[in-house]
Amino acid sequence: MSDAAGDRDTDRGRDRGRGGSAPFAPHEWQIAWRYMRARRREGGISVIVWYALVGIALAVGTLIVVMAVMVGFRAEFTDRILGAEGHARIYPIPVVQDDGRRVSAIDDYDALAERIAAVPGVIRAAPMIEAQVLVSRGSANSGAVVRGMRISDLQDLPYVAHPELSEGSLEDLTHGIALGEGVARELGAYVGDMITMILPGGQATPFGMAPKIKTFELVYVFRVGRADVDRSRVYMTFEAAQDYFNKGDTADQVEALMAHPDLLGSRANPTEADAALIRAAGHNRVLWTWKDANGAFLSALDVERAVMFMILSLVVVIAALNIISGLVMLVKNKGRDIGILRTMGLTQGAVMRIFFLCGAGIGTLGTAIGVGLGILFVIYIDPIFDVVNFLAGGGIWNPEIRMLTEFPAELRWQDVAASAGLALALSYGITLFPARRAARLDPVEALRYE
Structure with missing residues (x-):
């Protein structure tokens, strides 16, 4: 039997010996929380953790704001089109x-x-x-x-x-x-x-x-x-x-x-509603819908919104990668503690869950802050934009170019959920690698020079 297989059997035996401690037990949360509390001699870790936290918060908030503005721009433009002429x-x-x-x-x-x-x-x-x-x-x-x-x-x-x-x-x-x-x-x-x-x-x-x-x-x-x-x-x-x-x-x-x-559709992609209007119009008649007149612009807005979501998702990825840096340094600094905990009976799975909780906590808290900031920014975007426009001397929003007189923003909860879900999925997924490394740390090697 290999050493790794022997360690797994030993871990399972210890779990059975403790009565089968459930995953994410209170003691695992307590240890994870203690590791996340900064100490003066571990200030480097604290700085990286804060970078990761702030980075994820700003990335998620930016993603929510940009999606809200682009959805609002499309909705406002469509409303102006449909409200000023026939369909x-x-x-x-x-x-x-x-x-x-x-x-x-x-x-x-x-x-x-x-x-x-x-x-x-x-x-x-x-x-x-x-x-x-x-x-x-x-x-x-x-x-x-x-x-x-x-x-x-x-x-x-x-x-x-x-x-x-x-x-x-x-x-x-x-x-x-x-x-x-x-x-x-x-x-x-x-x-x-x-x-x-x-x-x-x-x-x-x-x-x-x-x-x-x-x-x-x-x-x-x-x-x-x-x-x-x-x-x-x-x-x-x-x-x-x-x-x-x-x-x-x-x-x-x-x-x-x-x-x-x-x-309604367009001449390139007619719908049943188009067909009904053409039948009622009779022969020698041509149908022209609002999508024919503005479809290219609306399609460009949809494509731009999808591309912006993908581009800003990379910002979320970069922010989430900071979690790896923080956890790698944390694992390195906590090698002695890991060795002691393993010798006291803590299993590899428990160690992995402890460090997973550390990274997931950063991602969850950063995502929550980013969602709050993004929602508040969208709600108060008009006064915020007025201040920016005033400081810039005016002229940032030219209605003759954008065909709208106000700065539009529409908050959709599906966009908020997509932004938060993306940040959480990346945070949790990235956290698994350093957490697995911590779990595989050999307690003998960790305590060799202590």
């Missing part, structure tokens, strides 16, 4: 006329809207006219996208009817137009001012096509919180848009609002 649009396929002109119009827009509204899951369907124009006031000019919609349909868009900031009343749209805050600011316009709208090539004259120029009163200014909307969007009534853009009794498209917009 799906039905376009007609353009038809080439005999004179070479491409005509894209819906004659039966009310009937089409009724068919779309009858599809399960659709809250509202409304005809719409959309075109690009030049708006001006005095010497100020700005390009804009005009959408002609009925007032009742506009009131169903949360961020248009109830925006972050507004001036005037949407009910007055029957005798004027509405501008996004960015457009109004660029023109220096306020409610009650007259805005000139110019449509290139919108009016036929004996000398050919000429720009169509008409003046409207500004009756409503709104701020959605998306820079691309606030700096380009103009609303007018559906009937006024038909008249101004020479549409006759037609519409450009029908917009649908869904109860569950996430059920």
Whole structure:
């Protein structure tokens, strides 16, 4: 029989002799706690333990904060998208006329809207006219996208009817137009001012096509919180848009609002909800969903969040590796104690569990502190960010670039659990190696020079 096998048999015999002491017995916890308490002559170990503790806490807290910010950014951006426009649009396929002109119009827009509204899951369907124009006031000019919609349909868009900031009343749209805050600011316009709208090539004259120029009163200014909307969007009534853009009794498209917009797919990955809308739309119709318009950006956010989690996980790994350094030095300094405990009857398994408790205690305490710090940071992220922005002189958060006016953060408990679980798994797994080394320490060799 080998010496190792003999040691295992001896350990089992000692366990039976003590009546089969259960793993993680109170005396093992007590010894582990005593080993973790720093002494002056073991200050090096204490410093490494504190490094490991602080490192894990900061790594876990950072991981939670970053995940919360990225989830909040995606949720806020999606909410702004879904709150400022419809979730799906039905376009007609353009038809080439005999004179070479491409005509894209819906004659039966009310009937089409009724068919779309009858599809399960659709809250509202409304005809719409959309075109690009030049708006001006005095010497100020700005390009804009005009959408002609009925007032009742506009009131169903949360961020248009109830925006972050507004001036005037949407009910007055029957005798004027509405501008996004960015457009109004660029023109220096306020409610009650007259805005000139110019449509290139919108009016036929004996000398050919000429720009169509008409003046409207500004009756409503709104701020959605998306820079691309606030700096380009103009609303007018559906009937006024038909008249101004020479549409006759037609519409450009029908917009649908869904109860569950996430059920919609894209042209590359259509869903059953897409198929139902296409069937209701009929032939010569094209479906364009909010995921088609913003899917690439949202997919990039999802990929970025997954990559950031993997990258920051490496930070947790590096922090957890400090536990090995601390435990290796602890085992080296406690060699004499291990030898004495073994000669007193402590088994290899008990020694391994003692040092495992030391490392696991560091990982657990560091993870708990990191979770607390991360949650508190996310809860108070707005005042913290305000202080950082103030100290930096402002300008860190540019809404025109990020398309959001506020710093978003959304705490999800599954992300907290994933961060904490990763840190605990790494801490416990890494602790096994030095703990096993301590258990295999030969008591004779440990006491040879004592």
